[in-house]
Amino acid sequence: MAKVSIDGDRLIVEIEGLDKLWALKSRLAIPLGNIRGATSDPGIIKDPKGFRSPGTRLPGVITAGTFHIDGERVFWDVHDPANAVIIELADERYTRLVVQVPDPRATVALIEHAIPVS
Template identity: 35%
Template sequence: MVTVHLQDDSVVFTVEGWHKLWSFRSELRVPRSHIKGVRRDPAAAAHLAGIRAAGTYVPGLITAGTFFLDNVPDHKPTFLDVQHPDNTLVVDLKAEEFNRLIIEVADPEAVIALLVKEII
């Protein structure tokens, strides 16, 4: 699971608990201006096609880490951390290491409200 909060001009995505080990990341910082959009998408982490660069993939259990997905046109990696798909958000990025983040959060609606407010 990932927690999301604002710090100065950045959005901080903090990977919690054992997910740090599974995803090989503890935190991602993204300038607010680099977030193109955010949406709830419970199916985003299902049926992934591509290459796992660093992380964990156990179908039906957890998907965490850096993945190069086949359906990404710019060939940039995607960061994933999803165990319970119902709480999945997709955060689209520009000018970042990752083209998008596919993450599980405790309260998807609250995170969407926080990020949409910052995008506008």
């Protein structure tokens, strides 16, 4: 599970509990100007993941860590796809973040309202 918040001009994603171990990451800080958008999509879990490097994948249990597919780097931290939020990024190490949050609708709204209008 991840905790998503806004701190000034950055989106902060805090990986919680043992997921820090499985994902091999505890915190991501992304400038708001590098966020293209956020959506909630439980079906994302069915998408191909590519190869993990580093990370953990036990189908039906957890997908956590960095995955590479089609030249893109995607960060995952999902146990329950019903609570998955996809955060699309530009000009970042990751192309997208796929994280499980307690309230996907509220998280998407928080991100969408924080993104600077171009």
